Amino acid sequence: MAQSGRPPASIRIDGVTKTFDGQVKAVDDVTLDIEAGEFFSLLGPSGCGKTTTLRLIAGFETADAGRIVVGGQDITDLPVHKRDMGMVFQSYALFPHRTVAENVAFGLRMRGLPKAEIAERVAAALKQVALDGYEARRPSQLSGGQQQRVALARAIVIRPAVLLCDEPLGALDRKLRQSMQFELKQLQKELGVTLVFVTHDQEEALAMSDRIAVMNAGKVEQVGAPSEIYDRPRTRFVADFIGEINLFEGAWSGGRFVTGKDRTLPAVTNGARSGTGIIAVRPEKTRLVGEIDGALGGRIETANFLGGQVLYRVVTDEGRAVLAKEQNVGTSSRKVGDRVGVAWMPSDAVSLEA
Amino acid sequence: MSARRLDAGRVAYYTLNGAILTFLLLPLAIVAVFALNPTPYISFPPVGVTLRWFEKFFANEDFMRSLWLSLRVAAMVLVLSTVLGAMCALALARGRLPGAGILTAFFMSPLMLPAILTGLALFQVLLLSGVGRPVWGLVMGHTLVAVPYVLRTTLAVLANFDTRVEEAASSLGASPVRVFFEVTLPLIRPGVIAGGIFAFIVSFDQFPISLFLVLPKGETLPVVLFNYMKFDLDGAIAAASMVSIVMALSVVLLLERVIGLKAYVKL
Numbered sequence A: 001m002a003q004s005g006r007p008p009a010s011i012r013i014d015g016v017t018k019t020f021d022g023q024v025k026a027v028d029d030v031t032l033d034i035e036a037g038e039f040f041s042l043l044g045p046s047g048c049g050k051t052t053t054l055r056l057i058a059g060f061e062t063a064d065a066g067r068i069v070v071g072g073q074d075i076t077d078l079p080v081h082k083r084d085m086g087m088v089f090q091s092y093a094l095f096p097h098r099t100v101a102e103n104v105a106f107g108l109r110m111r112g113l114p115k116a117e118i119a120e121r122v123a124a125a126l127k128q129v130a131l132d133g134y135e136a137r138r139p140s141q142l143s144g145g146q147q148q149r150v151a152l153a154r155a156i157v158i159r160p161a162v163l164l165c166d167e168p169l170g171a172l173d174r175k176l177r178q179s180m181q182f183e184l185k186q187l188q189k190e191l192g193v194t195l196v197f198v199t200h201d202q203e204e205a206l207a208m209s210d211r212i213a214v215m216n217a218g219k220v221e222q223v224g225a226p227s228e229i230y231d232r233p234r235t236r237f238v239a240d241f242i243g244e245i246n247l248f249e250g251a252w253s254g255g256r257f258v259t260g261k262d263r264t265l266p267a268v269t270n271g272a273r274s275g276t277g278i279i280a281v282r283p284e285k286t287r288l289v290g291e292i293d294g295a296l297g298g299r300i301e302t303a304n305f306l307g308g309q310v311l312y313r314v315v316t317d318e319g320r321a322v323l324a325k326e327q328n329v330g331t332s333s334r335k336v337g338d339r340v341g342v343a344w345m346p347s348d349a350v351s352l353e354a
Numbered sequence B: 001m002s003a004r005r006l007d008a009g010r011v012a013y014y015t016l017n018g019a020i021l022t023f024l025l026l027p028l029a030i031v032a033v034f035a036l037n038p039t040p041y042i043s044f045p046p047v048g049v050t051l052r053w054f055e056k057f058f059a060n061e062d063f064m065r066s067l068w069l070s071l072r073v074a075a076m077v078l079v080l081s082t083v084l085g086a087m088c089a090l091a092l093a094r095g096r097l098p099g100a101g102i103l104t105a106f107f108m109s110p111l112m113l114p115a116i117l118t119g120l121a122l123f124q125v126l127l128l129s130g131v132g133r134p135v136w137g138l139v140m141g142h143t144l145v146a147v148p149y150v151l152r153t154t155l156a157v158l159a160n161f162d163t164r165v166e167e168a169a170s171s172l173g174a175s176p177v178r179v180f181f182e183v184t185l186p187l188i189r190p191g192v193i194a195g196g197i198f199a200f201i202v203s204f205d206q207f208p209i210s211l212f213l214v215l216p217k218g219e220t221l222p223v224v225l226f227n228y229m230k231f232d233l234d235g236a237i238a239a240a241s242m243v244s245i246v247m248a249l250s251v252v253l254l255l256e257r258v259i260g261l262k263a264y265v266k267l
């Protein structure tokens, strides 16, 4: 049964700032354009302002400055209960004094729908989250994963144009989390709803999102598709936060990237660049070669077998640790203590803004 | 080894609980014995079983009038103090009032003053303002000392209240008024009802305040019992006590049955 009775809405957050207690800038001049029907993640470390951004969209917080426009309508001053958005809380926030069915029916009851329609839609929503048969239970009688799904059903049953989720999978164990990631993504596509998803888990964000906004200290550092964020991080913070990466500090001179004692590292030559800079290289973009010209010479310090791959930690002659990942093709004879050279394609080195 | 230790712990647990229960319930048992003992003065050990003291209590016009008055006053105090106490608690916990701490202490202060002073003060206020000693004055006086109980139990519930639940309701389309009646009120209800039960009992056996605020022939049961005891110390007093206990217990059970404390206790 198609639940989507309404086209998804775009969200525009325009220069929004929120300060708590006159000092903590939880959200600092954030501008975001979220497309209709998009799975959009807010990703960042704890305390970076993800939840506050989500609560500003939902209307639980009022912005000090800026506008929020949803589906072309400026909702900055609209009270929460008129915004018509589904919200899944980190703590689920189920009504403890109501049964599962009553929890899910709540939003429909507030809309004054006829009893028969409510019953039908509650049943359909519970089916969608695979909780049919649990109607009469109370939240306290459910497992964490089941509570999470009740919270989801309660939010989607009102067929919102926008669904907001604050770390909805954060409290689940790893296995359950992975299957819920898949199900949530599936459900979002089925419903065609615009989903704003908050997480501090980069793997989760990379796996689920159409686009990601990486946040740091109240500001948006970079917005892009998962592959963009991963392969082309713009700032040092983004590069560092997402996955493992090797960072090299140095300077651009004559179009080359030079580090340490006059050592040129492979990077796309750009005559226009000058001054200090940082380049970043993913471990899996590196190759271990012999001690040839242009490669960073060093000694393998540790080798971690990851199954399909092997992760080497190489300490270079300058004393720098470099991570290198190689496919496990079954023929490698490298072992700890071997001397190797680390090399990469110039195009795989990303030049970062400070 | 561990099973033995567990047993020792259990024995200690039950012994302690048994001791506490005995300490709390023994006076009731003694009153029950006196109420059923036929001797015309309170004495021990009992010499038989009789219902004559209950008959005397129920046949006495003063007792009946005052029992009825006490019940009516306590019911009014129950309603007034739950409404006032719950509203105060909500305002103090949620209102972001300046000086909420001081206000809380102020509303709790009747518990800290000797009730006899409160009674005397109320007596003077009522007398000086020339309204005499109407029943509503009595109700007001009782409410004054009953509100802190409701306030305290409701504040305790509000301190552990997850406001996200209210936010969830409003995100689902509930206006602030509906959030209050659909979510807030049902969730603070156990605290309010527990406070209301205290309020009823505080009023039903209130003595020091009533002493100042009742008129002759308009006394509450505790005052009548006190006056009776000055001249007679027979089993009717014990019978009256038994009746009071049963009445208070019935109200508690009734509230529990009708409004249902159990469903929410596990919050």
Ligand SMILES: Nc1ncnc2c1ncn2[C@@H]1O[C@H](COP(=O)(O)OP(=O)(O)O)[C@@H](O)[C@H]1O
Residues within 6 Å of the ligand: A020, A021, A024, A025, A026, A044, A045, A046, A047, A048, A049, A050, A051, A052, A053
């Ligand atoms: N209600 C609040 N009062 C005061 N400070 C707050 C409040 N909510 C959030 N903050 C602060 O704002 C910052 C961002 O918080 P939050 O948005 O919850 O971060 P995140 O969800 O990314 O972990 C933090 O420094 C947090 O302490």
Ligand SMILES: [Mg+2]
Residues within 6 Å of the ligand: A047, A050, A051, A052
């Ligand atoms: Mg958060």
